[in-house]
Amino acid sequence: MQGKGIIKFFLVVMLIVTALQYLYILPTNAVENDAEDYAQEQSGETEGEEYRAMRAVYLDSISDQEILKIPLFSGFTYQDLKSRQLNLGLDLKGGMSVVLQVDLREFLRALARNTKDPTFEEAITKASQAQKNAQADYISLFADAWQEVRGDQTLAPIFSRNDAIRDQIPVGTSDAEVIRVLREKADETVSLTYDLLKKRIDQLGVVQPNVSLDADRDLILVELPGIENAARARNFLQAAANLEFFDVMRIDNSMINSLIQADQLLDRRQKIAAGRDSNFVEAKTWRVDTLYAQDSLGNLTTEIASIDSVEVTNQTAGPLFSLFSPNNGSYGPAILGIATKNNLDTVSTLLADEEIARLFPRNAIFRWEESPLPADELGNPSDIYALYVLEMPRDGKAPLTGEYVTTASSGPQPDGQIAVNLSMNSEGARIWARMTTDAANDQNRQVAILLDDRVVSAPRVNGPIPGGNTAITGGFNVQEATDLANILQVGRLPARTEIIQESVVGPSLGASNINSSKIALGVGFLLVLVFMLFYYGGAGIVSIIALLLNLIFIFGALAGLGTVLTLPGIAGILLTVGMAVDANVIIYERIREELRSGKTMANAIQDGFSNSYSAIIDANVTTLLVAGVLAYFGLGPIKGFAVVLIVGVLASVFTAVLVGRLIIDWWMGRGGNMSFWTAASKNMFANINIDWMGKRKITYGISALLVLASLASIFTRGFDLGVDFKGGYSYLVQFDQEVDSEALRAALTEPFGGEPTIKAVDGQNTFNVVTNYLVDETGQIEGREAQEVVLEALYTGVKTVVGDNSLTLKQFGNTEAGDGTHITSVSKVGPTIADDIKRSALWAGGIGLLLIFLYLLLRFNKWQYSAGAVAALFHDSIIVMGVFSLFWGRLGFNMEVDQAFIAAILTVIGYSINDTVVVFDRIREFLNTYVSRGKTEVINSAISSTVSRTVITSLTTLIVVLVLFLFGGASIRGFAFALIVGILVGTYSSIFIATPIVHDLTDELEAKKVEAVGTPAKAKV
Incomplete structure (x- = not known):
């Protein structure tokens, strides 16, 4: 045979290289065994959330330490060796995979300086609809939609008002050239979003995550093997991390009167729409009391006693007050009122109405608190959220944003609360000092700290804060504070990301x-x-x-x-x-x-x-x-x-x-001697x-x-099309008792608003439940994520079938559960991916x-x-x-x-x-x-x-x-x-x-x- 020497050479080289790959396993296994011992010692458990958190802490602490030294090679850290090993996928190890769509709608609106041009908005809407069923990038879809609806308009006047791109898009620029510039800017935005997302995922503590970019369709594919908290990962991947600081407006009599007028106006509209007499207005009686306000730490104060409380004494409230309760003196001077989680979006929509907005100060904006009010005396969790009124500067931008933050970390405060500690650059420190000085001089007014348009903290300012250091407290636990600090450390994403496919095993x-x-x-x-x-x-x-x-x-x-x-x-x-x-x-x-x-x-x-x-x-x-x-x-x-x-x-x-x-x-x-047959096989297939x-x-x-x-x-x-091809939610539900598939289908039909697909899997009381219920919904529904609503509908039907009142939603939806009725895997495929x-x-x-x-x-x-x-x-x-x-x-x-x-x-x-x-x-x-x-x-x-x-x-x-x-x-x-x-x-x-x-x-x-x-x-x- 020709070239025996070459073959022997490559064989030896391949054996050596392969042996090295297997050698990497030994030191990493030793480290992981030490991590398990440490986690067990710290938590006193062999599994569970605290055990896994301690294990992750140990691995993170040793990830950059050299644990293997090979002659002629540089030293290898744990992370180096782990990246050179064969990693198990989600279906073998458990974990989460998602496909994220980079949402370029707000990016285009921002470049157009939030124009109200109806033709531009129509093109945005058409492009978004087309994106559900197309493989092209969003800018191409927008270009097609614009050509369809533009009439005699051109794009240049819309974008030339933006100082950042005015040099590239003067007024006379052709639509084709505008689209080229937009595509260039969009590509930069998508690439930056991808880079920042990778940095975020590195902070998540997942070993060997897989992140890739499909630039042709603005998609980011993420695999997180071994991740056990899907909600935490989802927040990491989707949070824009838009940190903003605003001055808070005090709630006074004029603000309450504006609320009353808003409710009456909405009530009058409702009656007109129902065909009732437009001049008929039901009387409402209001009682005015002195408010004993609470500061951000819950201490009663009479320093601000000029705010009146209100109470609706008649039986019929208007459209606003039927969903929203004004502050009656039980809450701080910065809270306008409260509403349940399901009504947050509706109340926001009512207050955003142009006619209603004119009843309030021109520079007022409304923002809900991120966390619900504290639990009651019996420990029952609250479903009620507070609404703040904030002061928007004339330029329409927050006075202070996360772009000035240089470092973010988490740690306990003297009062025991877990806080996120921020340090700012010199410009940020100057702005923050001015804001806190003004707030302290104005009767110790509050300042609101917002993350992605929700108030995470609204501390009362007792004095100026120089130096650019501050702390955010918002009822965080250790994990939440650490995650928030990591997200802020990396910085805000330049574009919002939306999960269009998700799988949790x-x-x-x-x-x-x-x-x-x-x-x-x-x-x-x-x-x-x-x-x-x-x-x-x-x-x-x-x-x-x-x-x-x-x-x-x-x-x-x-x-x-x-x-x-x-x-x-x-x-x-x-x-x-x-x-x-x-x-x-x-x-x-x-x-x-x-x-x-x-x-x-x-x-x-x-x-x-x-x-x-x-x-x-x-x-x-x-x-x-x-x-x-x-x-x-x-x-x-x-x-x-x-x-x-x-x-x-x-x-x-x-x-x-x-x-x-x-x-x-x-x-x-x-x-x-070499034989190529045995006595039994010698003449098989011969002649x-x-x-x-x-x-x-x-x-x-x-x-x-x-x-x-x-x-x-x-x-x-036809075919039994899987969720990959028709879209929808797919759940693998394991039961701890015999369950009839027809009974399960009947129990789920009403919660899902239609008959789901039910398939027995492997004959082990495990069923695959597939539904397209709310699969097209990408935003929140009554203040909740769509997948939460779908999960609750599944839980409602399953609970009916098993007849187990002790089965909780948390236990049922926990893919980590080892026994009992629970979900072992869940996936969502949106229409775009399908x-x-x-x-x-x-x-x-x-x-x-x-x-x-x-x-x-x-x-x-x-x-x-x-x-x-x-x-x-x-x-x-x-x-x-x-x-x-x-x-x-x-x-x-x-x-x-x-x-x-x-x-x-x-x-x-x-x-x-x-x-x-x-x-x-x-x-x-x-x-x-x-x-x-x-x-x-x-x-x-x-x-x-x-x-x-x-x-x-x-x-x-x-x-x-x-x-x-x-x-x-x-x-x-x-x-x-x-x-x-x-x-x-x-x-x-x-x-x-x-x-x-x-x-x-x-x-x-x-x-x-x-x-x-x-x-x-x-x-x-």
Whole structure:
């Protein structure tokens, strides 16, 4: 064999590099064990929130310390070593993944100086609607919408009023040039948002987070393996961190009178809208008392005694007072009134009305407090929030903002409260000193500190605060204060981010997936080894060594690449094990042929290897093409599956072809004897003589029936579309008792406002609940996030079914719970992502087929081969889809059409073309070898000579995938079933569809003109 020295060199280098990758695990494991001991000692627990917090504190404290020193290398810290290891994905470890849309609407409004131009706002609205179903970036969508609604207007006058971009957009600038500038500014904003978000995530304490930017669609993809507090992570990812300081207005009689007039005005409007007499106004009686106010620490004070309290004494309040209670003297002098959480948005809308706003001071703005009022005497939490009136300066900007903050940290105050301590630069210190001086001189007035438009603290100022240092107190616990300090330290995001896809997987589900994957990997690998020993004898031992090296190199390479291993990735490894056997089988079957023809062992090995290279290259290149398409178009776990498949194919070619040859030559060189069969397998598939082409009309008929039945089911019954394709919320709910799916569906129909999809999962009292309830809502609903409302609706229905009054919402929604009725995973896919996935799937399938067609055309120099192969691939894909259409809901396991199913279809395409190319390669060889034989005879001989390889490769791959189906767990069962059907159909189509089509499209003369690339014409001995 040529180049043995080079192969040995690369083998040694790969072994050393791989060994280093595995060596990194030892010191990190030692550190993590110390962290667990520390957490247990500090918390007195072996699990729970405090235990995890202490563990994170220990790891954070040691993350930058050198824990490993290797000669000729610089020292490695814990973080360095962890980043070089194979990390487990969400479905194996638990955690959270989100797709964030960078919202550029407010960015455009800010550049336009918040213009009230109705055409501009109409274009913004249309672009936002289009974004739900488009893959283009927002600026392109805005440009299209503007062209549609602009009439005779141009964009330049709208943006030229902004001093920051006036030089780039003078008044006469064309719309095209304006859009170019906007896109440039938007790209800068998205990139900066991405950079700041990465810095924030670094503060979150997640080991090996994965953050990537899709700049073409303004999307940021975030994976947080091991994160256990989804609400905390959600706040980290979405908080704009817009810190502002405002002077607070005192509530006096004139302010209360403005409230009364506002309620009366709204009441009059309501009566007019209802058709009642516009002159009729119900009397309202008000009682005025002296207010004993409270300061920010809750101490009573009579220093400000000029504020009157009010009370509605009649039974009927107006639209405002029916939702909002004015300050009746129970709250501080800066609080206008209170409302429940559900009514905050409605009250804000009423007060923002132009006519109502004119009743209050022109510079007054209303802001709600971030936290509810304190719990009552019995400890029951409050659902009531206070409304402050703040003073907005003439320029419409906060007097002091977070841009002046240089450092932020958290710590306890002398009174025991946990505070966020801020330090400002010189300019910020000057402004803060002026604000606090004015407040202290004005009867110790309060100053409000806002974060993202909510009042987090409103301290009463007793004296000037020079030096630029202050503390924010807002009832924080240690974790909340630390998080807020970390967010402020990084700085505000230049654009708001919105979660359009979210997935949370509990650690218990991850552990279950790991255990089932280990079983599948072990059993599948063992069965393949047993088969190879049984069929190939001594050569089987070589293939076992090659397969073991293959697995070692795969895990080492994935760790070196920083790949996140997911459940589809495990499937990819198992599939690679099955497909890695293919190269061994091609070589060994060819050696067996040469031995049967009478050649010596040495010559048979030489010719067996050299005559197999062409088929091996073609088979693996086509698989790589499909894997490349998956890697480009896939998202998250599917991209991981593709990376595993690519690495596996490359590793299998190196180990099976090069290392395998090296081992055989070494053994033969030592005078050893190598067997390529056992007594039981020696004559298997020998001397096959079947008229394959003579049966093609029968197989055409069978395939036609299968394809027609599949199409009929696809167009009539359709598919069980997963949440990936139709959007919605998907919950995996585990029950601790027997539950009827129909009863669960009936109980959830009313809370969800429609019938949800309910599927039993794995027969273990676990159900998948899918609903599109509120999936289009991105803002708050009655003061709550949409996902909170959906979760409560699910909880209401589930509680009805289980009849357990002790089941709390917190326990039910906790993905960390180990027992009882609870949610083990939750995901949300918005319409934007669902449409993206559908388009990506279509593009992936179409481009995959096109690449295969072009490669075969280039490789075989005949369009007939490409046509036959692509026809067979259509045949295989349609039948697999038909099986899923026909049998979903009837076989007792999940048969959703989702991203994993698309990966399975493309894998089937790669596998099927792998099979087909081997047959085509032998046809090409035989047409140039047996020049005197007829076309049909040559093709029949070529199929007969490769049928052993086809059957054995299909069998070994099928063994592995069948084990994956049986032991891989519910999450991967549908994927494995698609592969099983695809392998069977692909093996059949290679012989009975692809090859007959080549036969029928090629006449005798054309067949003899085939030019074999690299295969000279010769006479067969």
